[in-house]
Amino acid sequence: MLARRSLCRMIAAMLLVLYCTLLLPLRAPTLAAEPGEVPPPSLSLDMPDNEETRELLQKTLSVSEIDREITRIQADQVTLEKKVALLNIQAAEKKTAIADKQERAGAIVRSYYMGDRDGLLTAFLSAKSISRLFILFDYYEMTIGRDHEILSQYEAEYKDLEATIQSAERSSRELAELKRTMEEQKIRVAALNKEIKSGIGESTDPGRMGALLEEFTQYWENIGLHEVKIYFKALSAAMKDLPAFVQNREGVLERRGMTYHLRLKEEDINEFLRSKNQLFKDFAFQFNENGVTASGKSGNLSLILKGHYSIQKEPDNGLMFNVDNVIFNGLELPDTTREALKEEFDLGFYPEKIVSFLHATEVESKDGVLHVTLSISF
Incomplete structure (x- = not known):
């Protein structure tokens, strides 16, 4: 009896283990968490030390990204072709609709130029009674008013037609x-x-x-690019709160007469970033001689951004971070990817969010400090 109970317990335990195993979720590994979450352990394709292989991987990465840019361009091209065709149709329709008004407007202009309207004015001025004067005045006012209305309508529609043609030409270019x-x-x-x-x-x-390069392409397209975007997204979100940090951080912003001087140290911005997102736990900014390097590592993933700050005047005054190089696991992303990331993520810093009348006029970085001159502009 005891042996039978032991056997039953053993079978039940084995069934429980099997049941739990089957219930375990089959999840694809991820490299990092969304902003605000603790990133899980990273998974990465090991980068070979062989220089020839790394060069092939670099070229494979460039092909993957340029192919993606070509796909985007093709989609934009289809959209623009439809837009140009529609604008040309609209321009043709507006030309037809305006033809009648153009003829009437031309006739009115010619009538004034040839003196055809002078008779009305002469009759008005030569009226011999008050009642006739008022009758002529009403007629003169109605005629002139109608002429003005026709000319105004023609002018408005002509400007609309010109705008449509210019838009079509711009889209064609x-x-x-x-x-x-x-x-x-x-x-x-x-x-x-x-x-x-x-x-x-x-x-x-x-x-x-060939198999290695194919594996790397799949890794980059399914995991690598996603991870790069996670860091850019987190940086973009954090930069929105940087003005508040600068305003409340003692010693960062100083007034010198009619100008302000912002002096942001490496330790300031790195402390700020780590307070915003744990993704930046092993990520750091360095302010070099007129250049900025932001680099970090999570597990087997490494990311390096090299760039510089410049002043943007329009549409909003601000400090724009221009990314000159993006290096993922030792491989540099092509220019097409840098431009796409720049379009998708704003890494700028806008001083007017500190005080509305402050505008950035000069910026330089050196010796671990970002220096920004801010002028008062009303």
Whole structure:
């Protein structure tokens, strides 16, 4: 009896273990958490030390990103082609609709130029009675008023037609530029693919090298790019709160007569970032001679941003962080990716959010400090 109970307990325990195992969620590993969350352990494709292999990986990364840019350009091209076609149709319709008003407006202008309206004025001035004067005045006012109304309508519709034509021409130029850019990018991709194919053929194990490059492409497109965007998103969100930090941080903002001087140290901004998001626990800014480096590492993932600050006057005055290089796990992302990240994420700092009448006029970085001169502008 005792042996039977022990056997039953053992079977029940095995079934419980099996049941729990089957219930475990099958989740794809992720590299980092959304802003505000603690990032889980990172997963990354190990980067080889072999220089030839790294060069092939660099070219493969560039091809992947330029291909993505080409896809975006093609989508924009389709949208612009539809827009240009629609604007041209609208312009043609407006030309037809305005033709009658154009003829009438021309006739009115000619009548004034040829003196056809002088008779009305002469009759008005030569009226011999008050009643006739009022009758002529009403008629003169009605005639002149109608002329003015026709001319005003024609002017408004003509300006609208001009705006439509200009918009169509502008869109056509944008479309031509897009096509030119796409052709350039296709040439870049073709050249890189040729170099990659040659590099694979010259490697000691072409099959293994091809598989490595394919694996890396999948890793970048499914995980790597997502991780880069998570850091950019977190930086963009944090920068929105930087003006409040500067305003409340003693010694950062000083007044010197009619100007203010902002002196932001590396330790200030790094402390600020870590207070905003745990993603920046192992991430740091460095202010070098007219340059800024932001770098960090999470598990096997490393990210380096190199850039500089510049003054933007329009549409809003601010300090813009221009990203010159983005290096992911030792591989530099192409210019197309930098531009796309710049468009998607705003890493700027706007002094007017500290005080509405403050405008940035000068910026430089050196010896671990970002120096910004702010002028009062009403």
